[in-house]
Amino acid sequence: MSETHGPAGTFILAQSSPTPEAPAPGTGTHSGVEIGVPPAEAHGSGFPPFDATTFPSQLIWLAITFVALYLLMSRIALPRIATILEERHDRIADDLEEAGKLKSESETAAKAYEQALTGARGKATAIASETREKLSGEAETGRKALEAELAAKLADAEAKIAATKTSAMANVRGIAVDAAGAIVNQLTGAEPAPQAVEAAVDKAIGS
Amino acid sequence: MAVEIDPIHQFQIFNIVDLGAPGGVHLGFTNSAAFMVGIVAAIFFFLTYATRGRTLVPGRLQSMAELSYEFVASTVRSTAGNEGMKFFPLVFSLFMFVLFANFVGMIPYSFTVTSHIVVTAALALVVIGTVIIYGFARHGTHFLHLFVPSGVPAFLLPFMVVIELISFLSRPISLSLRLFANMLAGHIAMKVFAGFIVMMTAGGVAGFFGAVLPLAMVVALTALEFLVAALQAYVFAVLTCIYLNDALHPGH
Numbered sequence: 001m002s003e004t005h006g007p008a009g010t011f012i013l014a015q016s017s018p019t020p021e022a023p024a025p026g027t028g029t030h031s032g033v034e035i036g037v038p039p040a041e042a043h044g045s046g047f048p049p050f051d052a053t054t055f056p057s058q059l060i061w062l063a064i065t066f067v068a069l070y071l072l073m074s075r076i077a078l079p080r081i082a083t084i085l086e087e088r089h090d091r092i093a094d095d096l097e098e099a100g101k102l103k104s105e106s107e108t109a110a111k112a113y114e115q116a117l118t119g120a121r122g123k124a125t126a127i128a129s130e131t132r133e134k135l136s137g138e139a140e141t142g143r144k145a146l147e148a149e150l151a152a153k154l155a156d157a158e159a160k161i162a163a164t165k166t167s168a169m170a171n172v173r174g175i176a177v178d179a180a181g182a183i184v185n186q187l188t189g190a191e192p193a194p195q196a197v198e199a200a201v202d203k204a205i206g207s
Numbered sequence: 208m209a210v211e212i213d214p215i216h217q218f219q220i221f222n223i224v225d226l227g228a229p230g231g232v233h234l235g236f237t238n239s240a241a242f243m244v245g246i247v248a249a250i251f252f253f254l255t256y257a258t259r260g261r262t263l264v265p266g267r268l269q270s271m272a273e274l275s276y277e278f279v280a281s282t283v284r285s286t287a288g289n290e291g292m293k294f295f296p297l298v299f300s301l302f303m304f305v306l307f308a309n310f311v312g313m314i315p316y317s318f319t320v321t322s323h324i325v326v327t328a329a330l331a332l333v334v335i336g337t338v339i340i341y342g343f344a345r346h347g348t349h350f351l352h353l354f355v356p357s358g359v360p361a362f363l364l365p366f367m368v369v370i371e372l373i374s375f376l377s378r379p380i381s382l383s384l385r386l387f388a389n390m391l392a393g394h395i396a397m398k399v400f401a402g403f404i405v406m407m408t409a410g411g412v413a414g415f416f417g418a419v420l421p422l423a424m425v426v427a428l429t430a431l432e433f434l435v436a437a438l439q440a441y442v443f444a445v446l447t448c449i450y451l452n453d454a455l456h457p458g459h
Contacts (some may be wrong), residue, residue, distance in 0.1 A: 047215065048218040049218055049323045049325075049387070049391065050324070051220070053233060054239070054323075056233065056234055057226075057233070057234050058220070058325050060234060061239065061240035061243050061244070065240075065244055065247045066333070069247045069303070069304055070297065072247070072250075072251045073250075073251075073254075073300045073303070076251075077251060077255060077258075078276065078295070078299060080261075081254065081273060084273065085276070087261075088263055091263060
């Protein structure tokens, strides 16, 4: 270290004296660094940790503060942290249990759903085929009924046409008889006998 | 110009409020006492503030609080068994006190409570006192079996008892000295190397650039001291658990 000190002179590692002009040991006499052991009067009886005059104060305050610390820790701080940790532990255990329960529940639900799905599918097929059969059956009967109705209507219409034809033919004969009678009356001026007119008309129609 | 660097000054205790000398013993509210009060307040504030939300999903601070709880709880459970959990508040208080004291000591210009042997010795005596009182209260004279290992030839037994006794009595000493010496030595080393930087930079250009070396050393030492601060708190807690385990199960 001796090569590093400069012109400022001697550096003394000694007790911190409040008066800088107080002569420190080694000043001026020899250059060099002195890490000196402080004189006894600077720190009471020397090395502070072995200064017995400070022991009572330190012990008293250590006792007061440490008892206070112990009481604060054991009564307030530690129970508080313990509660927090316990609550978390309980909560995690509860959550895990709940999760397990929910998982098994969801598994049973999935199984039930699967079963319901298969059942529903079967039922749907059955309903579909049943409906198809029913509908085709209904359509068949409807068609048959309609056909029968139409046939009946046709026969009815045919009968009506025949009746109308015969009545029309009868009317034609009456009109011919009247017309023939009138024609004869105009030509001869004599009223012909209706029976002779009818016979003549019948003879003419019949021929 | 004299740069005065005193690596011991940081351990000095002074009165903030002098309480006089009741009963002939000089008492005062010292800087050490102020830091102790601050440490307790900081621990309590940290733990209660971090857990203010009591959220199910913890935030960053709450994670830290829960982590410290579970860390100490698992240490107690693994070394002293489930029975040891009755000492959990004690071990937790010791761990947090030492941890916070060590870390607060790493703040520049602050005071390290655990760098005073009377503090570490008192904490160690709390541990050993708990072991002895609980041991006798729970097991009566059977607690003394702690010093009589089983399966040892009769002619060796007196020696073994003496050795066990010495080992038991040295526990509070080693427990307190380990923490005290670690904190003291680490802080002195940091201060000395930091002092080198100041001295060398005052010594011209060569010194200015040469000061990089002690600076690197201080950086490394600071990292090491943070490790030591946490490690010593952990060691203190683990040894406490091991000693309490003896009180719970003295028969080996």
